[in-house]
Amino acid sequence: MVLTKLPGVTERMASKMKEHFGSEEAVVSTLASGDVGRLAEIEGLSVKRALSLARQYAGGGGRFLATKEAKKLHQHLLTHLQSFAACSATKERMSLLMPLADPEPRRAAIGAAMKLDEAWLNEQALAWQRVSRLKEKQERYERVVVSPEPIEHLKKHCRVLQPGANETWKDYTVFKTVSWLGTGAPMEAPDGWLLLGNSPESSLILPERTIDWFAHNKTTLDVVCDLVEAKQRGQLPDNAALAPLHEALQPLDGLPEAMSMLGDASQIDAVEQVRDGLWNEVKQLESRVNEEVEKAMNDAKMALSGAELLEALADGTAFQRKLREATGHVIQEAMQKARETLAEFLEPAKLRCPFDIFTSSWPAKIDRQTIDGIDAALEAKLNAETTDHLVNLARRLGPLQPHCEHAVNRLVEADQWLSIARWAKHDRCTMPELVEHGIWLEEGRHILLGLEPDPVTYGIGEAAGKGDQQSLALLTGANSGGKTTLLECLAYACILAHMGLPVPASSARVGKVDALHILAKAGGTQSAGALEQTLVELATVVSDPTPKLILADELEAITEPGAGARIIAGMLLAAEAQPDTTMMLVTHLAPAILEATGRDDLRVDGIEASGLGEDLELLVDRTPKRNHLARSTPELIVKRLVEKSNSHAKALFSDILRMFSSVE
Numbered sequence: 001m002v003l004t005k006l007p008g009v010t011e012r013m014a015s016k017m018k019e020h021f022g023s024e025e026a027v028v029s030t031l032a033s034g035d036v037g038r039l040a041e042i043e044g045l046s047v048k049r050a051l052s053l054a055r056q057y058a059g060g061g062g063r064f065l066a067t068k069e070a071k072k073l074h075q076h077l078l079t080h081l082q083s084f085a086a087c088s089a090t091k092e093r094m095s096l097l098m099p100l101a102d103p104e105p106r107r108a109a110i111g112a113a114m115k116l117d118e119a120w121l122n123e124q125a126l127a128w129q130r131v132s133r134l135k136e137k138q139e140r141y142e143r144v145v146v147s148p149e150p151i152e153h154l155k156k157h158c159r160v161l162q163p164g165a166n167e168t169w170k171d172y173t174v175f176k177t178v179s180w181l182g183t184g185a186p187m188e189a190p191d192g193w194l195l196l197g198n199s200p201e202s203s204l205i206l207p208e209r210t211i212d213w214f215a216h217n218k219t220t221l222d223v224v225c226d227l228v229e230a231k232q233r234g235q236l237p238d239n240a241a242l243a244p245l246h247e248a249l250q251p252l253d254g255l256p257e258a259m260s261m262l263g264d265a266s267q268i269d270a271v272e273q274v275r276d277g278l279w280n281e282v283k284q285l286e287s288r289v290n291e292e293v294e295k296a297m298n299d300a301k302m303a304l305s306g307a308e309l310l311e312a313l314a315d316g317t318a319f320q321r322k323l324r325e326a327t328g329h330v331i332q333e334a335m336q337k338a339r340e341t342l343a344e345f346l347e348p349a350k351l352r353c354p355f356d357i358f359t360s361s362w363p364a365k366i367d368r369q370t371i372d373g374i375d376a377a378l379e380a381k382l383n384a385e386t387t388d389h390l391v392n393l394a395r396r397l398g399p400l401q402p403h404c405e406h407a408v409n410r411l412v413e414a415d416q417w418l419s420i421a422r423w424a425k426h427d428r429c430t431m432p433e434l435v436e437h438g439i440w441l442e443e444g445r446h447i448l449l450g451l452e453p454d455p456v457t458y459g460i461g462e463a464a465g466k467g468d469q470q471s472l473a474l475l476t477g478a479n480s481g482g483k484t485t486l487l488e489c490l491a492y493a494c495i496l497a498h499m500g501l502p503v504p505a506s507s508a509r510v511g512k513v514d515a516l517h518i519l520a521k522a523g524g525t526q527s528a529g530a531l532e533q534t535l536v537e538l539a540t541v542v543s544d545p546t547p548k549l550i551l552a553d554e555l556e557a558i559t560e561p562g563a564g565a566r567i568i569a570g571m572l573l574a575a576e577a578q579p580d581t582t583m584m585l586v587t588h589l590a591p592a593i594l595e596a597t598g599r600d601d602l603r604v605d606g607i608e609a610s611g612l613g614e615d616l617e618l619l620v621d622r623t624p625k626r627n628h629l630a631r632s633t634p635e636l637i638v639k640r641l642v643e644k645s646n647s648h649a650k651a652l653f654s655d656i657l658r659m660f661s662s663v664e
Contacts, residue, residue, distance in 0.1 A: 016043060085415065114421045130223050131408070131415070141206060141208050146172055248407040293331050428504065433510070437462040442505055458624055463510065470603040471579075490549075491516065498513075511582065
């Protein structure tokens with residue numbers, strides 16, 4: 001079983017995952033797609049655990065991000081990259097972007113995406129905003145499925161019944177909508193029934209659910225339709241980053257036309273509208289006939305001779321006959337007009353209007369039995385039209401569903417590469433050269449400062465230029481001069497390169513390592529127990545022969561300066577003894593460290609502050625000077641305070657500044 005090979009996935013959890021998604025293949029497909037939200041729907045699987053599983057499956061379960069600080073910087077990078085994604089589904093997938101043992105396939109996809117036209121990339125970002133993960137509609141349907149075999153996966157969506165030995169189809173006529181599977185079906189399907197035989201298409205068994213899936217996901221599928229049509233017109237670029245999407249769209253040439261049928265239930269709507277308005281219409285006709293006859297009778301005149309009056313007195317029946325002859329045409333005309341109006345009302349439903357829609361009594365009354373018959377005919381027609389439409393649409397759309405799911409996965413994957421290409425163009429990134437040892441950036445930039453960074457050219461190890469290829473370097477210099485910024489810049493470049501992504505530099509070479517250790521500045525002098533634990537961890541890191549890059553920030557803060565310098569000196573020498581280790585240490589104790597090592601050949605670089613500008617801002621050359629012990633900045637800070645302060649504070653800072661001068 002593939003699932004139980006993932007760390008932490010027990011047989012029980014694997015069974016839950018398979019039960020939730022229907023099969024192990026469906027679980028694996030979801031893991032590969034990075035749909036963390038769907039994974040987290042599994043009972044007992046948190047979002048955090050789902051993300052971890054998806055990352056492990058994607059190949060990011062290694063130990064490259066070896067420290068808490070390395071993981072934090074990686075997360076900062078992901079958050080920045082995700083801001084260039086077109087939709088939330090892509091952002092979710094991008095959370096799986098981890099350093100890889102073999103980043104070459106990813107480099108190839110991203111390298112191809114970076115060649116795409118920037119305007120086209122931005123157009124897709126707008127067009128694909130509507131994309132979201134495809135979801136099942138959680139609905140329970142009225143339809144009853146009668147099957148000789150149990151259909152477990154449908155039981156949460158409708159009733160599934162197995163006929164008993166002595167039951168026939170007639171026992172199920174109490175249900176309005178039925179899908180009958182297997183033998184024993186009636187010769188002719190009752191209204192609302194589907195007779196599907198022994199091996200029906202799965203999409204036809206519960207056609208309402210098939211159609212609802214497409215309707216529920218229409219917004220996303222409309223984007224797929226747009227892509228299908230763009231591909232047909234030759235407007236979808238032929239690019240390696242889009243090749244899997246091209247392939248996934250191939251079976252969907254008929255999707256746009258099929259989706260256009262989704263809302264095409266005009267005949268059903270027409271019949272439904274006629275049925276719903278029938279009784280209101282006939283009541284209005286009844287009132288109208290009586291009003292018209294009454295008005296006509298008010299205007300009617302009947303002349304009788306004296307003999308006719310005498311005859312009427314002698315024979316009331318004869319008089320009534322004459323009265324009907326004189327007024328009958330008015331009533332008949334009003335009723336005929338009512339019949340024509342009702343026939344016109346029933347026309348959209350293609351239903352004939354009966355002749356006798358009124359009773360023979362007066363005032364005019366609608367014949368309820370006749371109208372009940374029309375109502376029943378409309379209901380039967382509506383059921384038939386609905387069933388035909390459902391079947392035709394489900395038969396057309398059903399086979400396309402798995403292809404749509406595959407296409408949306410490939411669409412989200414493609415948007416991931418396009419998002420990275422958008423970011424790379426925005427932050428002026430380049431694909432680094434992967435080498436065996438060290439790291440070197442030409443005009444490298446820290447892209448997460450919130451301002452336009454000063455470019456820095458710097459490197460250590462064999463990746464660096466001639467003269468800078470030492471595997472160890474101490475970085476000294478001004479407070480607020482950019483030492484920590486440079487450290488993070490190198491860390492970001494290392495993480496991005498091992499993720500197979502471009503780096504923010506004009507060019508770069510990054511050595512392949514198994515681990516990145518970022519050792520952050522300590523929060524203050526540690527207790528004896530904490531110091532002991534820290535030293536054990538440091539010793540483990542620097543003495544490990546695993547290929548690695550170590551970036552350490554002011555480790556001396558773990559204890560008092562004198563002891564700190566001696567401890568760091570020992571750690572540096574241990575790291576130097578590992579040929580596959582590259583290390584840069586930011587420190588203010590370079591002279592003391594060098595003295596403790598007893599060496600004069602260790603590399604010391606410095607970021608120098610040259611003075612204060614017109615607005616008293618610190619003037620710093622952000623690119624370190626090679627083999628140069630840089631001044632720190634307290635003197636310049638004090639000088640700035642002298643200029644900014646007044647009264648007693650100004651005098652105090654002036655006295656302190658003179659102390660710096662006397663030391664020099």
